[in-house]
Amino acid sequence: MLLSLQQDPPWVGFRVNTLLADITDVIESPVFSGIGCRPVSWRPDAFLVPFECRQRLVNSKAFTEGQIYLQNLSSMFTAQLLSACPEEQVLDLAAAPGGKTLILAQAMKNRGRIAAVEVVKNRFYKLTENLRRCGVQIANCYHKDGSKVGRQCPSMFDRVLLDAPCSAESRIRANRPDTYAFWNLHKIKDMQRKQKQLLHSAILALKPGGLLVYSTCSYAPEENELVIERQLQKFAGQLEVLPVEAPFSNTQTGLTQWQGKPLNRMLSRTLRILPDPQTGMEGFFVCLLKKDTACVE
Numbered sequence: 001m002l003l004s005l006q007q008d009p010p011w012v013g014f015r016v017n018t019l020l021a022d023i024t025d026v027i028e029s030p031v032f033s034g035i036g037c038r039p040v041s042w043r044p045d046a047f048l049v050p051f052e053c054r055q056r057l058v059n060s061k062a063f064t065e066g067q068i069y070l071q072n073l074s075s076m077f078t079a080q081l082l083s084a085c086p087e088e089q090v091l092d093l094a095a096a097p098g099g100k101t102l103i104l105a106q107a108m109k110n111r112g113r114i115a116a117v118e119v120v121k122n123r124f125y126k127l128t129e130n131l132r133r134c135g136v137q138i139a140n141c142y143h144k145d146g147s148k149v150g151r152q153c154p155s156m157f158d159r160v161l162l163d164a165p166c167s168a169e170s171r172i173r174a175n176r177p178d179t180y181a182f183w184n185l186h187k188i189k190d191m192q193r194k195q196k197q198l199l200h201s202a203i204l205a206l207k208p209g210g211l212l213v214y215s216t217c218s219y220a221p222e223e224n225e226l227v228i229e230r231q232l233q234k235f236a237g238q239l240e241v242l243p244v245e246a247p248f249s250n251t252q253t254g255l256t257q258w259q260g261k262p263l264n265r266m267l268s269r270t271l272r273i274l275p276d277p278q279t280g281m282e283g284f285f286v287c288l289l290k291k292d293t294a295c296v297e
């Protein structure tokens with residue numbers, strides 16, 4: 001286990017929601033003048049502002065009208081990795097509050113269909129409200145347990161995003177005891193159990209030949225490599241881990257052994273995003289999976 005005991009990041013990321021607004025119009029509007037807005041080289045709709053400007057953004061009309069969405073760059077990268085396309089059938093299996101669903105809808109140009117699933121009621125309402133405010137027209141939101149979806153909708157989706165519930169180790173801040181008050185080894189085990197169920201469901205729901213992104217904001221191998229290792233064993237020979245290529249260097253490749261036990265060598269193609277004070281990027285783990293065209297469960 002690796003804990004990052006960092007302070008709040010000095011930069012805050014946000015995206016212009018191209019479903020509702022033009023990038024240049026938003027960035028040249030008065031709210032952004034004089035605050036040192038930095039473009040992000042690998043996403044034309046993404047920008048960074050100093051942390052102290054966060055509240056100014058939240059209070060802006062662009063924010064309340066859904067023209068901008070505050071989001072960490074690591075989250076943006078995770079959703080972008082799925083490479084969703086217009087007209088596809090996409091599943092977002094743990095979707096609230098919906099920041100990554102919005103990226104999928106933008107990539108799909110509001111054409112096709114997204115099934116966005118969330119099990120916690122108040123988070124489900126937040127999800128539907130965020131997607132409505134941001135002009136997402138192709139999402140159907142479902143208040144249900146994602147671990148049941150795979151059996152109910154087998155081989156239905158071209159792409160699946162599972163941004164799994166996790167122990168959120170990368171959000172731990174040394175100056176904020178509330179961020180680690182509930183962290184313990186039992187919590188990691190409990191999360192691992194849920195993650196295994198959700199990932200199994202996600203794979204069942206994926207069409208043969210389809211792509212799946214699994215991500216967490218935890219560093220724990222128990223919540224990452226070991227969760228994937230389990231499914232690689234269950235779907236023996238029918239899943240391929242594809243290499244994750246990142247347009248930034250604050251990364252570490254996935255582990256191929258843990259506590260003396262060898263793991264599937266394909267796990268070296270997964271990626272940990274390490275916290276980066278230059279961009280405010282938070283720690284994340286990402287894995288891109290492809291289901292074999294001949295996969296049968």
Ligand code: SAM
Pocket residue numbers: 075093094095096097098099100101117118119120123144145146147163164165166194198
């Ligand atoms: N992808 C979201 C975003 O970028 O806005 C964040 C997702 S958050 C990491 C994980 C979400 O999964 C939480 O909202 C949590 O309530 C939800 N969740 C937990 N267990 C679930 C389950 N069994 N089925 C569906 N959603 C679940």
